[in-house]
Amino acid sequence: MPVEEFVAGWISGAVGLVLGHPFDTIKVRLQTQNTYQGIVDCILKTYRHESVLGFFKGMSFPIASVALVNSVLFGVYSNTLLALTATSHQERRAQPPSYTNIFIAGCTGGLLQAYCLAPFDLIKVRLQNQTEPRMQIGSSEPRYRGPVHCAASILREEGPQGLFRGSWALVLRDTPTLGMYFVTYEGLCRQYTPEGQNPSSATVLVAGGFAGIASWITATPFDVIKSRMQMDGLKGRKYRGMLDCMASSFQQEGIGVFFKGMTLNSARAFPVNAATFLSYEYLLSLWR
Numbered sequence: 612m613p614v615e616e617f618v619a620g621w622i623s624g625a626v627g628l629v630l631g632h633p634f635d636t637i638k639v640r641l642q643t644q645n646t647y648q649g650i651v652d653c654i655l656k657t658y659r660h661e662s663v664l665g666f667f668k669g670m671s672f673p674i675a676s677v678a679l680v681n682s683v684l685f686g687v688y689s690n691t692l693l694a695l696t697a698t699s700h701q702e703r704r705a706q707p708p709s710y711t712n713i714f715i716a717g718c719t720g721g722l723l724q725a726y727c728l729a730p731f732d733l734i735k736v737r738l739q740n741q742t743e744p745r746m747q748i749g750s751s752e753p754r755y756r757g758p759v760h761c762a763a764s765i766l767r768e769e770g771p772q773g774l775f776r777g778s779w780a781l782v783l784r785d786t787p788t789l790g791m792y793f794v795t796y797e798g799l800c801r802q803y804t805p806e807g808q809n810p811s812s813a814t815v816l817v818a819g820g821f822a823g824i825a826s827w828i829t830a831t832p833f834d835v836i837k838s839r840m841q842m843d844g845l846k847g848r849k850y851r852g853m854l855d856c857m858a859s860s861f862q863q864e865g866i867g868v869f870f871k872g873m874t875l876n877s878a879r880a881f882p883v884n885a886a887t888f889l890s891y892e893y894l895l896s897l898w899r
């Protein structure tokens with residue numbers, strides 16, 4: 612089994628993550644707390660109350676975990692394509708796989724990475740939703756002191772299944788949309804690259820950016836449900852399950868609820884995925 616893709620996926624995931632984290636914090640807050648009037652209001656309040664550090668809450672943990680998850684995504688994707696089409700990464704420019712195979716491989720990668728991602732993502736969301744300012748004497752202590760304390764508290768209070776809360780919504784969010792992610796990326800690369808050649812860096816950046824946007828736009832409805840399910844359980848249980856969460860969010864807030872965070876998801880998606888694909892392709896070309 613070729614491992615380069617796993618390593619390249621690992622590093623490129625970390626690069627993308629740092630760029631996108633501030634967008635992500637604002638998004639999670641808008642999706643799960645109703646105290647903000649909009650993106651700008653949320654940014655201002657976060658900055659005033661918590662300083663720049665507020666935007667980077669919960670990042671140290673994902674930087675390790677997202678790297679791992681991205682490595683599963685790209686590694687499984689590439690190895691599934693190898694199984695389906697008998698071509699390695701290097702051979703795929705000369706013998707491009709069909710879009711159906713790309714989609715299947717992307718969905719397979721998406722499904723497996725969703726399971727790895729679930730507990731890490733839950734901890735990230737819980738930490739991002741702590742709005743207490745850091746390091747101020749007299750301010751109230753946040754519920755979780757950090758990722759390890761958060762994981763331990765959830766295990767103690769909610770059991771191991773507590774760490775996988777919202778994982779169904781996460782699987783539904785990621786499986787089809789990561790299929791689409793790779794189809795969009797490959798499609799755009801092929802469109803703008805002469806046959807048999809490697810795509811230029813500019814093409815990789817643009818194709819990666821748009822692949823991220825396309826997949827995040829379609830993923831947003833399940834992203835909202837996922838975030839809400841993950842926060843459920845913190846102060847008792849509000850929802851009986853994923854369907855109940857969808858129904859009651861819809862009843863209370865209307866159809867618009869499923870699009871909360873869409874602007875931010877898309878704004879974040881471009882730089883994150885442009886950087887991810889560029890570093891991925893670059894690393895693989897180094898090791899060729």
Ligand SMILES: C[N+](C)(C)CCCC[C@H](N)C(=O)O
Nearest residue numbers: 784785788789826827830883
């Ligand atoms: C499928 N969905 C759009 C939800 C996730 C796509 C993940 C791609 C990248 N790691 C990122 O964080 O943007």
